[in-house]
Amino acid sequence: MTETILATHGITKSFGALKASNDISIDLRPGEIHAIIGPNGAGKSTLIGQICGSLAPDAGRVELMGQDVTGLSTDQRARAGLGRTFQISALAMEDTVLENAILGAMGASGRSWRFWSAALGDRSLRTRAEAALERVGLAESMTKRCADLSHGQRRQLEVAVALTLAPKAFVMDEPMAGLGAEGSKNLTGFLDSLRQEAPILLVEHDMDAVFALADRISVLVYGEVIATGSVDQIRSDPRVREAYLGESA
Amino acid sequence: MSRETLFNAALLLGLIAVPAWAVMMDEPFTITLATRAVILALAAAGLNIALGIGGLVSLGHAVFFGIGGYAMGILAHHAQSYTPLMEWPFLIEGTKFMPVIWLLAVVVSAVAAFLIGLMSLRTTGAYFIMITLAFGQMFYYFAISWSTYGGEDGMSIYIRNDFPGLNTLVPIQFYGLCLAILVVVLIFTARLRRSPFGLALNAARQVPARVEAVGMDPMRLKLVAFVISGVITGLAGALFADLNRFVSPTMFSWQFSGEIMILVILGGVGRLFGPVAGAVTFVALEHFLGGITEFWHIFLGLILLAVVLFARGGITGLVAGKEATHD
Numbered sequence: 400m401t402e403t404i405l406a407t408h409g410i411t412k413s414f415g416a417l418k419a420s421n422d423i424s425i426d427l428r429p430g431e432i433h434a435i436i437g438p439n440g441a442g443k444s445t446l447i448g449q450i451c452g453s454l455a456p457d458a459g460r461v462e463l464m465g466q467d468v469t470g471l472s473t474d475q476r477a478r479a480g481l482g483r484t485f486q487i488s489a490l491a492m493e494d495t496v497l498e499n500a501i502l503g504a505m506g507a508s509g510r511s512w513r514f515w516s517a518a519l520g521d522r523s524l525r526t527r528a529e530a531a532l533e534r535v536g537l538a539e540s541m542t543k544r545c546a547d548l549s550h551g552q553r554r555q556l557e558v559a560v561a562l563t564l565a566p567k568a569f570v571m572d573e574p575m576a577g578l579g580a581e582g583s584k585n586l587t588g589f590l591d592s593l594r595q596e597a598p599i600l601l602v603e604h605d606m607d608a609v610f611a612l613a614d615r616i617s618v619l620v621y622g623e624v625i626a627t628g629s630v631d632q633i634r635s636d637p638r639v640r641e642a643y644l645g646e647s648a
Numbered sequence: 649m650s651r652e653t654l655f656n657a658a659l660l661l662g663l664i665a666v667p668a669w670a671v672m673m674d675e676p677f678t679i680t681l682a683t684r685a686v687i688l689a690l691a692a693a694g695l696n697i698a699l700g701i702g703g704l705v706s707l708g709h710a711v712f713f714g715i716g717g718y719a720m721g722i723l724a725h726h727a728q729s730y731t732p733l734m735e736w737p738f739l740i741e742g743t744k745f746m747p748v749i750w751l752l753a754v755v756v757s758a759v760a761a762f763l764i765g766l767m768s769l770r771t772t773g774a775y776f777i778m779i780t781l782a783f784g785q786m787f788y789y790f791a792i793s794w795s796t797y798g799g800e801d802g803m804s805i806y807i808r809n810d811f812p813g814l815n816t817l818v819p820i821q822f823y824g825l826c827l828a829i830l831v832v833v834l835i836f837t838a839r840l841r842r843s844p845f846g847l848a849l850n851a852a853r854q855v856p857a858r859v860e861a862v863g864m865d866p867m868r869l870k871l872v873a874f875v876i877s878g879v880i881t882g883l884a885g886a887l888f889a890d891l892n893r894f895v896s897p898t899m900f901s902w903q904f905s906g907e908i909m910i911l912v913i914l915g916g917v918g919r920l921f922g923p924v925a926g927a928v929t930f931v932a933l934e935h936f937l938g939g940i941t942e943f944w945h946i947f948l949g950l951i952l953l954a955v956v957l958f959a960r961g962g963i964t965g966l967v968a969g970k971e972a973t974h975d
């Protein structure tokens with residue numbers, strides 16, 4: 400029954416007269432990358448908000464590992480195994496790279512209620528954080544302040560913080576945003592191997608990356624999923640070409 | 649050693665050397681001034697945890713200061729008039745014993761901070777400031793109308809309360825006690841800042857969305873910080889009342905909330921010794937400028953303006969530069 404790790408069932412959300420999500424049902428299966436694409440204003444961010452818990456759907460539900468998490472808050476969902484990255488880097492800019500990663504390790508291990516011992520002195524937190532930083536290639540920059548990082552490094556740190564959670568599923572909101580060709584290629588390679596650890600729901604504008612990575616693609620237009628399928632199916636779907644790829648394909 | 653560490657050490661040394669000098673020169677008034685500075689620093693150190701690390705601009709910290717003051721006033725008042733605090737359902741008598749007074753100050757401040765925090769943390773920005781201010785005014789007017797305990801006039805306590813092993817009537821001994829408490833609180837704050845909780849709280853101020861996304865509730869972190877903060881300021885209130893041997897509703901006033909905040913900003917928001925630098929400067933200005941002109945607050949205002957405009961790290965920032973990256 401746990402064929403799906405993460406699923407939405409008939410999620411609907413309106414802002415006034417605007418239906419930002421209209422009966423959206425998508426799922427994420429073990430080992431896959433499921434990409435969500437769609438033109439600007441299609442409702443991708445609204446969808447992510449409802450999956451991660453910052454927005455409550457008007458109707459429908461969200462399931463993680465077969466459990467209904469619709470009523471859970473963002474932090475509860477994170478503890479239940481949802482690891483997200485933000486479209487615009489949400490990092491503690493005054494803190495160091497290592498501290499940001501430790502923050503993730505703390506949340507995952509529930510060690511935030513310690514008032515006396517030093518966070519950086521906690522072996523297990525530190526091991527976890529350093530391992531994640533090493534994997535994304537930030538091992539050299541651990542003591543740098545986040546504010547001093549390049550944009551690309553911040554994107555890497557976003558992913559590293561999600562890694563520290565060892566989540567059941569990743570939800571990544573445009574991880575390639577603002578990356579150059581080189582950075583985009585590197586991250587694509589990394590995400591490619593990451594899917595074995597936990598499946599990834601990927602919202603992305605970079606079509607090269609999407610076509611290279613996605614096992615399945617869902618196309619969101621005006622708050623509705625108009626098609627779901629493999630890369631080839633989506634590429635050849637006339638509705639998709641008309642609605643979205645028309646200009647670029 | 650960083651410049652900030654040196655600056656902090658110099659401040660601490662001054663807090664030991666100046667009163668020591670005053671004892672030798674037989675200048676008890678200087679000791680009283682130093683005690684005032686140390687207690688105000690303690691009150692500000694409390695606010696510094698909420699404001700400096702948690703980013704909670706509380707304009708209601710006088711609530712806790714006043715609670716501490718009235719905890720002392722009420723217990724000591726009953727002790728000196730030999731009347732019980734209450735007889736039913738069980739007998740509670742007043743006391744002149746400082747540790748018990750502090751315990752009451754701390755417990756009531758914690759409960760008040762928890763309830764106030766629970767309600768005001770739903771808001772942010774200007775609304776948070778306004779709600780904390782409103783709670784402050786509620787307590788202020790309650791104290792004014794509480795005629796059992798002096799109402800508007802407050803209460804005088806004739807003899808300073810006792811601490812085992814000390815003669816608190818000797819100024820330097822009471823000063824030593826206050827300084828010891830301040831040092832303990834500063835050590836605790838230093839540890840807190842580097843602890844997992846401190847790291848999480850610091851991040852909750854900068855990017856609450858991130859903190860949520862890694863599985864922590866920023867509201868709860870801030871609430872706990874608010875309680876810790878209120879408890880420390882409450883303890884300072886009890887000491888302040890003992891210094892003056894007088895308690896009045898002024899301790900609850902919003903002007904006093906503002907004053908604590910000025911101390912923090914003057915000394916350097918979020919800096920470990922910021923409250924100390926701020927309080928020492930404030931008391932010195934109050935004394936020296938206050939001796940020259942009644943309108944010394946104008947100069948305080950100008951200095952504050954200069955600090956806010958040109959030295960965002962306050963006096964600490966001015967002397968020690970920007971805060972170094974921890975580790």
